Amino acid sequence: MSQFLFLYRGGMTGTESPAEMQQQMQRWMSWLKDLGEKGFVKDPGQPLERGGKVVSGKQKLVTDGPFAEKDLVSGFTLVEAKDLAQATELSMGCPVFTYGGAVEVRPVAKM
Numbered sequence: 001m002s003q004f005l006f007l008y009r010g011g012m013t014g015t016e017s018p019a020e021m022q023q024q025m026q027r028w029m030s031w032l033k034d035l036g037e038k039g040f041v042k043d044p045g046q047p048l049e050r051g052g053k054v055v056s057g058k059q060k061l062v063t064d065g066p067f068a069e070k071d072l073v074s075g076f077t078l079v080e081a082k083d084l085a086q087a088t089e090l091s092m093g094c095p096v097f098t099y100g101g102a103v104e105v106r107p108v109a110k111m
Contacts, residue, residue, distance in 0.1 A: 003080055004079050004080075005077070006077040009096075009101055031094060031095055035090060041080075052066065053065070054066060
């Protein structure tokens, strides 16, 4: 078994009603609970705030961000799967797709 990081991008816009947000939260809780009960979840992770800082370059320039929708990671989960194909298949049930989001599935390098 290997570890994989699910990076969640996009999804809810913040304009959803409280009922829609509650329903989406229930979807997330059910999906993560199911993966956890099957032994795939190593760390359920956390949602991330939209704002932050970006430190870049040799001069370590600090800017506000990230802002671009494609760069905004909204949360993460660490899972364990036999290979990248299985990890990708596990990501298919993610509720982020309900609102047009994406899951980036990344193998965790062994050190």
